[in-house]
Amino acid sequence: MNTYAAIGDLSFLLVEPSDMQKKVITKALEDAGIKQIEYANNIEETIQSLAAFPPDLVISSMYLPDGSANDLIDRIRTNTDTENQCFMLISSERNRDHLEHLRQSGVLAILPKPFNQKDLTRAIHATLDLIVEEEIDLEMFDPKTLRVLVTDDSRMARKHVSKTLNTMGIEDIQFAENGKEAISLLNEMEFDLIVTDYNMPEMDGKELTDAVRKDPAIAHIPILMVSSNSEDSQLSNIAQEGVDAICGKPFEPSVVRQLLAKILN
Numbered sequence: 001m002n003t004y005a006a007i008g009d010l011s012f013l014l015v016e017p018s019d020m021q022k023k024v025i026t027k028a029l030e031d032a033g034i035k036q037i038e039y040a041n042n043i044e045e046t047i048q049s050l051a052a053f054p055p056d057l058v059i060s061s062m063y064l065p066d067g068s069a070n071d072l073i074d075r076i077r078t079n080t081d082t083e084n085q086c087f088m089l090i091s092s093e094r095n096r097d098h099l100e101h102l103r104q105s106g107v108l109a110i111l112p113k114p115f116n117q118k119d120l121t122r123a124i125h126a127t128l129d130l131i132v133e134e135e136i137d138l139e140m141f142d143p144k145t146l147r148v149l150v151t152d153d154s155r156m157a158r159k160h161v162s163k164t165l166n167t168m169g170i171e172d173i174q175f176a177e178n179g180k181e182a183i184s185l186l187n188e189m190e191f192d193l194i195v196t197d198y199n200m201p202e203m204d205g206k207e208l209t210d211a212v213r214k215d216p217a218i219a220h221i222p223i224l225m226v227s228s229n230s231e232d233s234q235l236s237n238i239a240q241e242g243v244d245a246i247c248g249k250p251f252e253p254s255v256v257r258q259l260l261a262k263i264l265n
Contacts, residue, residue: 007034007125012034012058013049015061028117034124050076054085063091073105105157134167136168136260139265145172146264147192148174148193150195151205153200157197164253179204199227222264224247
């Protein structure tokens with residue numbers, strides 16, 4: 001099945017109260033090869049639609065008549081039937097604080113209004129990457145035997161990272177909520193890779209990286225840092241202090257795949 005045919009098979013649910021925006025986004029989706037698009041105007045309609053016909057991707061605007069996309073993602077992630085639902089935001093919201101909750105909730109993309117076709121297509125491909133499993137190609141490791149420690153204080157973020165790794169054939173994953181928990185696990189078990197958030201209570205990603213690099217027993221373990229502040233200068237400094245790669249939230253499976261192949265080979 002070629003990529004275009006696979007894209008044509010995807011089903012989308014567009015949550016958008018504005019008829020004008022519905023038309024604009026629908027045309028862009030159709031231009032990208034999407035043929036199956038359903039619609040909802042608010043949170044309650046979305047939840048009902050997910051229960052009846054779960055789509056491959058939910059695309060939502062930020063502000064809805066009965067709440068915000070933050071409220072919607074919480075409803076989706078706290079329901080065991082929908083917790084793994086792929087989700088994307090298209091919004092004119094620019095306030096970083098208002099978007100942070102969505103970044104931590106494992107959304108595939110946050111696109112501005114107006115968005116460009118290239119960014120939309122990338123988000124569609126990210127959806128495809130999560131649905132069509134493709135084992136990561138590693139020279140020295142069998143992905144199924146790769147032992148990964150995921151450290152993040154957000155349960156939703158841990159689940160999203162785990163799901164992304166699962167699509168690459170990585171199954172042996174342990175979890176920690178902060179750097180202190182991670183260090184305890186690193187002292188008890190052997191790991192081939194650490195994936196850590198930057199901002200965490202108790203011990204953050206920088207402190208965890210410092211602790212790992214100073215301990216001869218575990219200093220060799222590659223570290224991938226995931227952060228919603230991936231453009232910040234402080235993170236470029238951390239890269240020089242022992243992190244093997246830095247990836248933004250939301251992160252695309254294809255980007256993670258490339259980074260892991262680079263730092264593990």
